Amino acid sequence: MTIKHSFKGSNVALITPMFDDGAVDYDSLNNLIDFHIEAGTSSIVSVGTTGESATVGVKEHLKIINHTIQYAARRIPIIAGTGANSTSEAIELTQEAKNLGADACLLVTPYYNKPTQEGLFQHFKLIAESVDIDQILYNVPGRTAVDMSVETTARLSEISNIIGIKDATGDLEVIKALVKSCPEDFLLLTGDDATAVDFLLLGGHGGISVTANVTPKELQKVYMAAIAGNADLARKANKVLENLHQNLFVEANPIPVKWALHKMGMCSRGIRLPLLELSSEFKPIIENDLKDLNLYENC
Numbered sequence: 001m002t003i004k005h006s007f008k009g010s011n012v013a014l015i016t017p018m019f020d021d022g023a024v025d026y027d028s029l030n031n032l033i034d035f036h037i038e039a040g041t042s043s044i045v046s047v048g049t050t051g052e053s054a055t056v057g058v059k060e061h062l063k064i065i066n067h068t069i070q071y072a073a074r075r076i077p078i079i080a081g082t083g084a085n086s087t088s089e090a091i092e093l094t095q096e097a098k099n100l101g102a103d104a105c106l107l108v109t110p111y112y113n114k115p116t117q118e119g120l121f122q123h124f125k126l127i128a129e130s131v132d133i134d135q136i137l138y139n140v141p142g143r144t145a146v147d148m149s150v151e152t153t154a155r156l157s158e159i160s161n162i163i164g165i166k167d168a169t170g171d172l173e174v175i176k177a178l179v180k181s182c183p184e185d186f187l188l189l190t191g192d193d194a195t196a197v198d199f200l201l202l203g204g205h206g207g208i209s210v211t212a213n214v215t216p217k218e219l220q221k222v223y224m225a226a227i228a229g230n231a232d233l234a235r236k237a238n239k240v241l242e243n244l245h246q247n248l249f250v251e252a253n254p255i256p257v258k259w260a261l262h263k264m265g266m267c268s269r270g271i272r273l274p275l276l277e278l279s280s281e282f283k284p285i286i287e288n289d290l291k292d293l294n295l296y297e298n299c
Helices: 026-039 058-072 087-100 117-130 150-156 172-181 193-201 216-227 231-239 242-247 255-263 283-292
Strands: 009-013 043-046 078-081 104-108 135-139 162-167 187-190 206-209
Touching (some): 009 216, 026 058, 043 058, 058 078, 058 087, 087 104, 087 117, 117 150, 135 150, 150 172, 162 172, 172 187, 172 193, 187 193, 193 206, 193 216, 193 231, 206 216, 216 231, 255 283
Parallel strands (some): 009 043, 009 206, 043 078, 078 104, 104 135, 135 162, 162 187, 187 206
16 A cells, blocks of 8 residues: 555644733744654644634634744644635635645534535535645544545545545544545544554554644554554553543543643643633643653652
């Protein structure tokens, strides 16, 4: 199997670090980019769900993407989050991301308006036809209230610049069906950290991960072992991360992961309404996970 793209392995769904007042902390963003380059992360997803795309305006959205691309300076591929529930807005964001120099774009299924399967197909088809840049589909029904079928994905996989999908269903029957239905070079990425090892052992090529924000080097080892078919090594290396995979979702993403990175000294505690700082009852859970991984000595 030949995957032509550089997105095999662990790709980070990067947070957007913010000060306590919600302003973007670009110095911390720079440090996070360097952190992932040094750790060997395959690529950075800029302003996706974990990057709080829902609470940044269009101009700020593009400013963050541009800053990430410029600071990374081709040292690591950048995937721009450009999905929207308006097809015309998604086209505009995707075109702007291409103009800024993104390596690819990640496009979530339209949320809230609940399109049909044919509506999903036409939405992604038009974006692909309108903007000549590699595009990755993103199916996350737990957030969008729409679930793109394997059949729709397979139809879209025939479009040359739709290069893959991030599947965050957590349903391993989906990856089995995608492997059978899509071309061999169609990139199959998991968006569910808890089931990632099994996803990769079943034929996936990598993932776009929340956990990678915290343990990028360790997760890359897990992913590459699983992709190589070394199940024992992958499961053993993943064992120490299992609590983190679960606990980074004790509240809505990115609330827990931003708290984790704050406690690691990598960013301030800022997050934008309507999301709030992690509830007090869950803070010890995250801090204990960091202590177990020797990531926060003062927990």
